[in-house]
Amino acid sequence: MSDTLTTAPTNLLPAAQQALKRYYGYDNFRPMQGDIIQNILGGRDTVVLMPTGGGKSVCFQIPAVVSEGTCVVVSPLIALMKDQVEALKANGIAAAYINSSVGQNESNDIARAAVSGHLKLLYVSPEKLLSDGFLQFLNRVNISIFAIDEAHCISSWGHDFRPEYTQLGQLRNHFPNTPIIALTATADRLTKRDIITQLNMREPRVFLSSFDRPNINLIVRPGQDRVGSVIDYIGRHPQDPGIIYCLSRKTCETISQKLLAKGIKAAHYHAGMTPLQRGKVQEAFLQDDIQVIVATIAFGMGIDKSNVRWVMHYNLPKNIEGYYQEIGRAGRDGAPSTAILFYSFADVMQMREMVTKDVPARQAQLNTAKLERMQQFAEAASCRRKILLNYFSETLAEDCGNCDICRNPPTTFDGTLIAQKALSAVFRSREKVAINLLIDILRGMRNQAVLQGGFDQIKTYGAGRDLPYLDWYSYIHQMLNDGLFYIAYEEGYALKITERGHQVLKGELPLPLRKFQPSEKAEKPTRASKKAANAASTAAVGTPEAQLFDKLRKLRKAIADEQGVPPYVVFSDATLQEMAAERPVSRVGMLGVSGVGMKKFETYGEAFIKLILEHGGGGQYVPSDSDSMFNEPRPRLAKPEPADKPVSDSEDATIQFHQMGLTPEDISERRGLALSTVKTHLYNAYAKGRELRIHDFVSDSELAEILTARAQLGNDATLRDLFDHLREKYDYFQLRMAALYHKRLRGQ
Structure with missing residues (x-):
C-alpha cells in the first residue's frame, strides 16, 4: 500500500x-x-x-x-x-x-x-x-x-x-x-x-486561530463572601444562563442548594452522580429549564450551548489551559459575556497540595509551575487578556479594555532598564536558568547553583543587587506575563527570550512595570536600622512582639528536636525577630523575611504561619500583601508611634477599661457615656499611637475584606462609598479603625 x-x-x-x-x-x-x-x-x-x-x-x-x-x-x-x-x-x-x-x-x-x-x-x-x-x-x-x-x-x-x-x-x-x-x-x-x-x-x-475572545469580560474578585457575590451577580442578571465551576463535589452540592434556597433555578453536576442524573441536569441546562449549573470540571467539554452569558470559577483552576477552556463556554454566540474568577491565596495552597499529591516528581513539578502561572494571572497588574494570549504564544498589540485591570489600571513606571538587566542575564546565561536562579544571578548571590554554572563570571552578575528578592520576583513575573519570556518546561523550566523580549533588550520597545512597593520604597529603613528596631521591640518584656518571639522560639526548638538539628539551623534569632515584628501570614510575606528561603518556607513555613495567625487571633490564611491581586503595597508592621501625643483624661479612662477587656458597649454602660462617644475615644487613641486590641472591633478576615473593597474603589472613594459598597455590613467605626490599621501596617 x-x-x-x-x-x-x-x-x-x-x-x-x-x-x-x-x-x-x-x-x-x-x-x-x-x-x-x-x-x-x-x-x-x-x-x-x-x-x-x-x-x-x-x-x-x-x-x-x-x-x-x-x-x-x-x-x-x-x-x-x-x-x-x-x-x-x-x-x-x-x-x-x-x-x-x-x-x-x-x-x-x-x-x-x-x-x-x-x-x-x-x-x-x-x-x-x-x-x-x-x-x-x-x-x-x-x-x-x-x-x-x-x-x-x-x-x-x-x-x-x-x-x-x-x-x-x-x-x-x-x-x-x-x-x-x-x-x-x-x-x-x-x-x-x-x-x-x-x-x-x-x-x-x-x-x-486567534485565541482572543474579546467579547468575554475578564474579572478577578477576592475570595471573601463568595456565595454572597454569586447571589448578588445572579440577582442582577436573572435571565442569563451561567456555569459555576467548583473544586469539589461537596461544594457543588452546597452552592446549588444555597442558590435554590434563594429562588434561583440551579442544579449541580459532578462525576459522583449517575450517568442518568448527569444527563438530566445537562439536558435541563441545555434546554434553559435551569439557569445555573454548578459543576466540577467534569462538565462542559464540547457543550455547544451558545448563550451561556457568564462563567464563574468558585475556586482557582489548576492551570491556564483549563481556565481558558472553561471560560470559553461563555459567549460562544459572540455576544458580551463575563468570566469571574474568585481568588485567595488559600486556594493556591489547597490546589498546590492537590496537583502534587501521588504523582511522579516530574509531573508534580510541571503541575506546580503551571499552577504558579495561574496564580500570576490572578494577581496580575497588567491586561489580563494579554497574559492569556501570551501564554498561548499570541501577542495583543494594545490592552483589551475589557478586563478589570484595564478598567482600573495600577500605577506604573518605566521599567525598561530593569527588564534589560534581567533579559541580558538570561541571554548571557545562554537561556539555561529558571526564575529563582536568575534572581540569584542578578542579586550577586554566591550559592552553589550560581558558582557551579559559572554565572558569577557573566557581565550582568550582580547588576540587580540594589533590588531585594521579592522586587525581582514581582518584576520578572510581570515580564513573563507581558510576553518577554516563556518557560521551557522540558528544559528544567529555563526562561527563553521571545521576539518581544529581544525588542525590549535592544531598546526598541519600552516596558512599563508596576512598582512592587510604591511610595514607601524611598522611605524604607535600612536593613541595619530595621534589625535594631526589631531587636529593641522584641527586647521589651511583655510587648506583643516579645510574646510572639518567645512562642516562635519554642516552636523552632520543638522542630529542631524532632529533626535532631540545632535550632539555628531551622531559623536564626534575627529571622524570628523579624517574623515577630512583621507577622507574615502568607507565602510572599514569609519569603520577605530575612533568612527564609524557598526551601525553608516549604519545610517550615506553614507551621510558623499557623502560629503567627493563632497569636494574632486568625484562623486561616489571610489574603494580604502581594498574595492578593488588590494592587496594594506589601504591608509592613511599623513600630507603633510613641504614645506621647496628648490623650484626654476621659479618653484615657476609656482606654483603661478597654485594656481590662470590656467591649465598647460595656464601657458605655459603665461610664454612662453614649456609645458613639466611647467609639470616638477609641478611634482618637488609636490614631495617636496607643496600642488597642484592634481585633476586638474588626477580625482578620473583616480587615482583609475592607482592604479589598478600598482597593477596588480607588483612592478617591469616600467613607460613604465604602459603606455602601460593602452593603452596610460594617459600621463607620469599624471602617475608620480598619483604615487606621492598614495605614499603620504600611508604616505611614
Missing part, C-alpha cells in the same frame, strides 16, 4: 460550500475554516488549534459529508459524543456513536451501517477504538478521515492528559493513507509538539 497522499478533487471544494449552506445554514465559512477544509480534502494531516466556540467541528464534519466513506471521530466523553451526534442528526447528517452506553444489538446495527457506507461520521472513545477486534472491524470500513477531538488529551504536558490517548499513534500504522486531523481548543507549545509526534503525523499543516 502506497504512503503517497492524494490531492483533493477540486470539485469537492464547491461541494463543501454547498454542504455548509445545506446542513448548517451558513453562507460563508468562518475565517480559516475554508483553508482547513481544503487542506483536509487534499488528503493532508492537519492540526487545528482554535478557541472554544470557534467552529472546530465544522472543520472535519464538512469534509466528512462531501467525501466518500466514513469519518471516524475519537472523542473522550460520552456526553460530548451524544451532543454532537444529536446535532448532526438534527442537521440531516448520518452519524452515530459507539461507546459503553450503547447496547450490543445497537452497536451491531451501527457497525453494519458503517460497513455499508451509510454513515458519514462514527464517534468512538479511544478505549473502544483500541479494544480487541475494533481496529480489525475498521479495516472493513471505507474511512475518509480520522478526527482526534480534544487532542490535547494525548500530551502529558497538557492540562487534561488521558493515558488512553497515547495509543492513538497506532492509527498511522494500520491506516497509513488516511489523513488525520487533530483538534483542540487549548494547546501550548509543548502540547502542540506532542500531538504531532504521538499521532505520527506526516508534515501536518498547523492552523492556529
Whole structure:
C-alpha cells in the first residue's frame, strides 16, 4: 500500500460550500475554516488549534459529508459524543456513536451501517477504538478521515492528559493513507509538539486561530463572601444562563442548594452522580429549564450551548489551559459575556497540595509551575487578556479594555532598564536558568547553583543587587506575563527570550512595570536600622512582639528536636525577630523575611504561619500583601508611634477599661457615656499611637475584606462609598479603625 497522499478533487471544494449552506445554514465559512477544509480534502494531516466556540467541528464534519466513506471521530466523553451526534442528526447528517452506553444489538446495527457506507461520521472513545477486534472491524470500513477531538488529551504536558490517548499513534500504522486531523481548543507549545509526534503525523499543516475572545469580560474578585457575590451577580442578571465551576463535589452540592434556597433555578453536576442524573441536569441546562449549573470540571467539554452569558470559577483552576477552556463556554454566540474568577491565596495552597499529591516528581513539578502561572494571572497588574494570549504564544498589540485591570489600571513606571538587566542575564546565561536562579544571578548571590554554572563570571552578575528578592520576583513575573519570556518546561523550566523580549533588550520597545512597593520604597529603613528596631521591640518584656518571639522560639526548638538539628539551623534569632515584628501570614510575606528561603518556607513555613495567625487571633490564611491581586503595597508592621501625643483624661479612662477587656458597649454602660462617644475615644487613641486590641472591633478576615473593597474603589472613594459598597455590613467605626490599621501596617 502506497504512503503517497492524494490531492483533493477540486470539485469537492464547491461541494463543501454547498454542504455548509445545506446542513448548517451558513453562507460563508468562518475565517480559516475554508483553508482547513481544503487542506483536509487534499488528503493532508492537519492540526487545528482554535478557541472554544470557534467552529472546530465544522472543520472535519464538512469534509466528512462531501467525501466518500466514513469519518471516524475519537472523542473522550460520552456526553460530548451524544451532543454532537444529536446535532448532526438534527442537521440531516448520518452519524452515530459507539461507546459503553450503547447496547450490543445497537452497536451491531451501527457497525453494519458503517460497513455499508451509510454513515458519514462514527464517534468512538479511544478505549473502544483500541479494544480487541475494533481496529480489525475498521479495516472493513471505507474511512475518509480520522478526527482526534480534544487532542490535547494525548500530551502529558497538557492540562487534561488521558493515558488512553497515547495509543492513538497506532492509527498511522494500520491506516497509513488516511489523513488525520487533530483538534483542540487549548494547546501550548509543548502540547502542540506532542500531538504531532504521538499521532505520527506526516508534515501536518498547523492552523492556529486567534485565541482572543474579546467579547468575554475578564474579572478577578477576592475570595471573601463568595456565595454572597454569586447571589448578588445572579440577582442582577436573572435571565442569563451561567456555569459555576467548583473544586469539589461537596461544594457543588452546597452552592446549588444555597442558590435554590434563594429562588434561583440551579442544579449541580459532578462525576459522583449517575450517568442518568448527569444527563438530566445537562439536558435541563441545555434546554434553559435551569439557569445555573454548578459543576466540577467534569462538565462542559464540547457543550455547544451558545448563550451561556457568564462563567464563574468558585475556586482557582489548576492551570491556564483549563481556565481558558472553561471560560470559553461563555459567549460562544459572540455576544458580551463575563468570566469571574474568585481568588485567595488559600486556594493556591489547597490546589498546590492537590496537583502534587501521588504523582511522579516530574509531573508534580510541571503541575506546580503551571499552577504558579495561574496564580500570576490572578494577581496580575497588567491586561489580563494579554497574559492569556501570551501564554498561548499570541501577542495583543494594545490592552483589551475589557478586563478589570484595564478598567482600573495600577500605577506604573518605566521599567525598561530593569527588564534589560534581567533579559541580558538570561541571554548571557545562554537561556539555561529558571526564575529563582536568575534572581540569584542578578542579586550577586554566591550559592552553589550560581558558582557551579559559572554565572558569577557573566557581565550582568550582580547588576540587580540594589533590588531585594521579592522586587525581582514581582518584576520578572510581570515580564513573563507581558510576553518577554516563556518557560521551557522540558528544559528544567529555563526562561527563553521571545521576539518581544529581544525588542525590549535592544531598546526598541519600552516596558512599563508596576512598582512592587510604591511610595514607601524611598522611605524604607535600612536593613541595619530595621534589625535594631526589631531587636529593641522584641527586647521589651511583655510587648506583643516579645510574646510572639518567645512562642516562635519554642516552636523552632520543638522542630529542631524532632529533626535532631540545632535550632539555628531551622531559623536564626534575627529571622524570628523579624517574623515577630512583621507577622507574615502568607507565602510572599514569609519569603520577605530575612533568612527564609524557598526551601525553608516549604519545610517550615506553614507551621510558623499557623502560629503567627493563632497569636494574632486568625484562623486561616489571610489574603494580604502581594498574595492578593488588590494592587496594594506589601504591608509592613511599623513600630507603633510613641504614645506621647496628648490623650484626654476621659479618653484615657476609656482606654483603661478597654485594656481590662470590656467591649465598647460595656464601657458605655459603665461610664454612662453614649456609645458613639466611647467609639470616638477609641478611634482618637488609636490614631495617636496607643496600642488597642484592634481585633476586638474588626477580625482578620473583616480587615482583609475592607482592604479589598478600598482597593477596588480607588483612592478617591469616600467613607460613604465604602459603606455602601460593602452593603452596610460594617459600621463607620469599624471602617475608620480598619483604615487606621492598614495605614499603620504600611508604616505611614
